[in-house]
Amino acid sequence: MLTRLSTYFYQRPKLVLWLFLAPPMLYMVVVYLGSLFALLINSFYYIDDFTGLIVREFTLQTYAQIFTPANREIFTRTATMAFFVTIASAIISFPLAYYIAKYASRRLKTWLLIGVTIPLWSSYLVRVYSWKLILAQEGILSYFINLFGLSGLLEWLLSFESFGGSSLALSPLGMFIVFVYIWLPYMIIPIQTALERVPNSLVEASSDLGARPLQTFRTVILPMSFPGVIAGSIFTFSLTLGDFIIPLAIGNSKFFIGQAVYSYQGTAGNIPLAAAMTMGPVAIMIIYLLVARKLGAFDAL
Amino acid sequence: MTNSSSTPAIRFNQVSRYFGEVKAVDQVDLEVHDGEFFAMLGPSGSGKTTCLRMIAGFDRPTNGEIYLYGQDVSNLPPYERSVNTVFQDYALFPHMNVGDNIAYGLMIKKVPKAEREKRVDEMLDLVQLKGFASRKPSQLSGGQRQRVALARALINHPKVLLLDEPLGALDLKLRQQMQVELKAIQKRVGITFIFVTHDQEEAITMSDRIAVFNHGKIEQVGSPAEIYERPASTFVAGFVGTSNLVSGEVAKRITGSEQTFSIRPEKIHLGQMEQTITTSMLFVNGIIRDVVYLGLYTRYLVEVDGGIDLVVVEQNLKTTSMDVLAARGQKVKLYWQKDHISYVGA
Known part of the structure; x- marks a missing residue:
């Protein structure tokens, strides 16, 4: 009986494929894309100001609300933060990823990769709130800054209106530090994977042909690992765009997209506007990827 | 720096390379003459590739010096040696087309674009790949990639060209064809070629002289005929071609002496x-x-x-x-x- 069944499947490889693919596909389409679609639909409804009820009629007026000055500012603030977090993550990650991919011994590589991912094992909330303590006015970071006599520098940085504040924990600068820390593994791993696929002989060939290390980096290593940087930046950028915990815990009272969505769908009960604001990051990511493709980021894939 | 034919293109003076306890190269003395097609022959792990990598600068000797036309280059980085390499896996840059690959060395040296293009054309001509400049390496066959790798190295007019198992990845027919072609190209450009191979037939076919490596040492250096007909050691006799080794009683019965001899x-x-x-x-x-x-x-x-x-x-x-x-x-x-x-x- 079992033999006959396996023979039956052996003769129908397509059927086997579909049987295996059906459950994850079903999940993807119904739960994952379905919820996104529901979001999209909701973003075209609007809320009746008088009754506070959702009116299920197609309208673009909810989207129009995104472009009020207050909301525009939220978008700009969040996108700017995501941009700088992404740049900083890439710059910090690259040397580490390069070391893991090219120099570390097999043993050390395992330990370093564990080290990079260990923060992901503990609760994200705990880590964010412990950073609140680290960055606090009397926190451990300011202790070390004072120890090295750099408090003047810190005060100078915090005096900027755009990213400063009364302490690191209450400033966009502190938020930036925490964002970079939290998303760093998502940048290191894709870059390391991409670098792993650059054969050492290419680096040797470049230097053999007269290129100094920096030239080799610019003409061979960076272009070949750039898809990894882009992959990592998709994580850091989109995760920063959507996060609402870190802006809540760290920084000043100015809203980020995530917080706005959170409050609109919660206390305000304005599901359509929350949905429309969620579509913002989606649109930003689509534009981001199109630009990246245009710039040739995926040519070496 | 002199460049006369009396100065050897490459000279090893008591060169050793240790990897921990392993003596990959052990006190090697070697001279490669100007304009020579020189083969380093030996089984894997015999130290031939390490020697090549030390000439290129990818590796540095633990002891001893390497001279390139009289200049001590032992501690110079690869980008400061006028030596170029054809890699075993060709190491073509996958994100550049054939023309950009070949022009890479000139681009680094900031040679003007017009001259770069002219010289790339000459090189494509030399390796018989006219019209391939805009292709990507992934669109080429193994033999074509090999030619691009050769052109990319030769365009820089290196003093010495190094080839690491250059034909290893090609099938038999193509390999034999490339053997003849490599030899012809070497004659035409007149550059010293040093190539590493484990294939004794390839070494005999192409080279002017051969160094036979074993356990990090050179067993014999000589012309293909000398190596084949007068092997200096039992290892050389056994590694280059098939050989009968006769020793002891049987040797005495045949020649009257117990001394070991080889007969093809x-x-x-x-x-x-x-x-x-x-x-x-x-x-x-x-x-x-x-x-x-x-x-x-x-x-x-x-x-x-x-x-x-x-x-x-x-x-x-x-x-x-x-x-x-x-x-x-x-x-x-x-x-x-x-x-x-x-x-x-x-």
């Missing part, structure tokens, strides 16, 4: 027992134990008096497969010219 299978004649032997010949009697018919020739395994086996190869000029296979078990006299043997060290 194709130099031995198979004769009837009553065959007359001249004074310029050596001989030994034996019984044919095995016969392998190989079309062009037949290989015999003959057990000779004293108990050792000798391999004999004869061309099938008059014989057919039926004849040769019937020879199994026959008593034969093996004889060869005295000067075809080569006494070897341990």
Whole structure:
């Protein structure tokens, strides 16, 4: 009986494929894309100001609300933060990823990769709130800054209106530090994977042909690992765009997209506007990827 | 810096490279002449590739010095040596097209674009790849990639060109064709070529001189004919071509001396027992134990008096497969010219 069944499947490889693919596909389409679609639909409804009820009629007026000055500012603030977090993550990650991919011994590589991912094992909330303590006015970071006599520098940085504040924990600068820390593994791993696929002989060939290390980096290593940087930046950028915990815990009272969505769908009960604001990051990511493709980021894939 | 033909292109002075306890290269002295096609031949792990990498600058000697036309380059980085390499896996940049790959060295040196393009065209011409400049390496066959790698190295007019198992990845026919072509290109450009190979036939076909490596040391340096006909050690005799090594009692019975000698299978004649032997010949009697018919020739395994086996190869000029296979078990006299043997060290 079992033999006959396996023979039956052996003769129908397509059927086997579909049987295996059906459950994850079903999940993807119904739960994952379905919820996104529901979001999209909701973003075209609007809320009746008088009754506070959702009116299920197609309208673009909810989207129009995104472009009020207050909301525009939220978008700009969040996108700017995501941009700088992404740049900083890439710059910090690259040397580490390069070391893991090219120099570390097999043993050390395992330990370093564990080290990079260990923060992901503990609760994200705990880590964010412990950073609140680290960055606090009397926190451990300011202790070390004072120890090295750099408090003047810190005060100078915090005096900027755009990213400063009364302490690191209450400033966009502190938020930036925490964002970079939290998303760093998502940048290191894709870059390391991409670098792993650059054969050492290419680096040797470049230097053999007269290129100094920096030239080799610019003409061979960076272009070949750039898809990894882009992959990592998709994580850091989109995760920063959507996060609402870190802006809540760290920084000043100015809203980020995530917080706005959170409050609109919660206390305000304005599901359509929350949905429309969620579509913002989606649109930003689509534009981001199109630009990246245009710039040739995926040519070496 | 002199560049006369009396200065060796490459000179190794007591060069060693240790990897921990492993002596990959062990006190090697070597001279490669200007304009020579030089082969480093040896089994894997014999130190030949490490030597090549030290010339290129990817590796540095633990001890000793390497001179490039008289200049000590032992501690110079690769980008400061006018030496270029054709890599075993070709190492073409996958994100650049063929033209940009070839122009890479010139681009780094900031050669103006017009001249770059002109020289790339010359190179494409040299390696017979005209019209391929805009292709990506992934669109090329193995042989074509090999040519691009060669052009990319030669465009820089290196003083010495290094080739690491250059033909290893190609199939037999293409390999033989590229052997001839590489040799022709070397003649045309007149640059010293040093190539690493484990294929003794390739080394013999292409090179002016061969260094045979074993266990991090050079066993013998010489022309292909010298290496083949006068192997200096049992290792060389065994590694380059097939060889019969005769020693001890059997050697004494044949030559009158116990000293080990080697005799190539194709130099031995198979004769009837009553065959007359001249004074310029050596001989030994034996019984044919095995016969392998190989079309062009037949290989015999003959057990000779004293108990050792000798391999004999004869061309099938008059014989057919039926004849040769019937020879199994026959008593034969093996004889060869005295000067075809080569006494070897341990």
